[in-house]
Amino acid sequence: MTKYKLEYIWLDGYTPVPNLRGKTQIKEFSEFPTLEQLPLWGFDGSSTMQAEGSSSDCVLKPVRHFPDPARSNGVLVLCEVMMPDGKTPHPSNKRATILDDDGAWFGFEQEYFFYQDGRPLGFPEAGYPAPQGPYYCGVGYKEVGSVARKIVEEHLDLCLAAGINHEGINAEVAKGQWEFQIFGKGSKKAADEMWMARYLMQRLCEGYEIDIEYHCKPLGDTDWNGSGMHCNFSTEFMRTVGGKDYFEKLMGAFGAAIEDHIAVYGPDNHMRLTGKHETAPWNKFSYGVADRGASIRVPHSFVNNEYKGYLEDRRPNSQGDPYQIASQVLKTIASVEIPGSKAAAA
Structure with a gap:
């Protein structure tokens, strides 16, 4: 098993321009992980303009991942921000609601x-x-x-x-x-x-x-x-x-x-x-x-x-x-x- 450095990356709730945020967790895998193997992860939304301090939990849902060439055993994990249930997109999550077309x-x-x-x-x-x-x-x-x-x-x-x-x-x-x-x-x-x-x-x-x-x-x-x-x-x-x-x-x-x-x-x-x-x-x-x-x-x-x-x-x-x-x-x-x-x- 190898310890991988997973950098979870998301867009915060600042307007009119969101900022990129990132934090790292370490997980063991037998080989470079698949997207499905990457777990949901929480963060303090009150520090990113995405929640109130009295109810600050937000959830990061991995949606794309890439090798991180600047780190040994590194993984760049692009995430959508979800509500605490892990299923409902957060209002700041623009990716979840955009029109998409593979032919475009x-x-x-x-x-x-x-x-x-x-x-x-x-x-x-x-x-x-x-x-x-x-x-x-x-x-x-x-x-x-x-x-x-x-x-x-x-x-x-x-x-x-x-x-x-x-x-x-x-x-x-x-x-x-x-x-x-x-x-x-x-x-x-x-x-x-x-x-x-x-x-x-x-x-x-x-x-x-x-x-x-x-x-x-x-x-x-x-x-x-x-x-x-x-x-x-x-x-x-x-x-x-x-x-x-x-x-x-x-x-x-x-x-x-x-x-x-x-x-x-x-x-x-x-x-x-x-x-x-x-x-x-x-x-x-x-x-x-x-x-x-x-x-x-x-x-x-x-x-x-x-x-x-x-x-x-x-x-x-x-x-x-x-x-x-x-x-x-x-x-x-x-x-x-x-x-x-x-x-x-x-």
């Missing part, structure tokens, strides 16, 4: 800033560095410094070793700003792996005395980019059938649901979605081929392939909850009748 594919582009001593990594103590421009996909100490690339490379290796579908990294437009991409088939799978990738990044940065700043516009009303979490999405119908008529109906549905989307695309998005810095205004919907300033960017490959493939919603921000983002995208898609379906025929 999502790719999230997570932008973020490295922060140290209260400012983006590489910023001087007072004022600003040279204007943005050379930092995007930059190479060399002058552009990216000596620490950031080391962290993102380590994070990439950790994610791949854990079995997370990490698809790439790059330095972003602003100094100290970076991005990684996560892809998954199904909204729960994609969002699970995004949250786990965030967890691994934040834990890794502890050793560098660096924080991750997810706020979508940490530098405020300045000529510096904010951070998004662009959501690339497709369904089986979009990939295999598509068509211009369907696409235009889909864009009409997205335009009509703008308030529903903005409500779950991350707080303070009005600070980022101003119409500047490659964004569309938060209260106006637009789409365009290869238009990085549109609400939804339509790739050339989509149009060239008879309006089949994926689309990119550029409005979700870096603080957004990928569970809610993907679910809202699917709700809007589901509102559009598929040509040839029973609903369309009726």
Whole structure:
């Protein structure tokens, strides 16, 4: 028998942005445990904004698990938060109630800033560095410094070793700003792996005395980019059938649901979605081929392939909850009748 270090990871009850939490228990198994072997585990919900002190018990229910490459015999255990009965989802448990579809594919582009001593990594103590421009996909100490690339490379290796579908990294437009991409088939799978990738990044940065700043516009009303979490999405119908008529109906549905989307695309998005810095205004919907300033960017490959493939919603921000983002995208898609379906025929 081997003693395994089980790191139970969950989202707390803070709003508008939940925090990641984690605690470890040791259990013996003859080999790497299956999900079914991982027990429910309680925690003090009064310390995480998920219960009152007079009735503080909450329950962690394992829903996904991964090898923990940073620990010997380690297991990363992603959990949903349940009520004390262990069966009823806690009100803060957004994962339990989202719309899901294995045929819907999502790719999230997570932008973020490295922060140290209260400012983006590489910023001087007072004022600003040279204007943005050379930092995007930059190479060399002058552009990216000596620490950031080391962290993102380590994070990439950790994610791949854990079995997370990490698809790439790059330095972003602003100094100290970076991005990684996560892809998954199904909204729960994609969002699970995004949250786990965030967890691994934040834990890794502890050793560098660096924080991750997810706020979508940490530098405020300045000529510096904010951070998004662009959501690339497709369904089986979009990939295999598509068509211009369907696409235009889909864009009409997205335009009509703008308030529903903005409500779950991350707080303070009005600070980022101003119409500047490659964004569309938060209260106006637009789409365009290869238009990085549109609400939804339509790739050339989509149009060239008879309006089949994926689309990119550029409005979700870096603080957004990928569970809610993907679910809202699917709700809007589901509102559009598929040509040839029973609903369309009726």
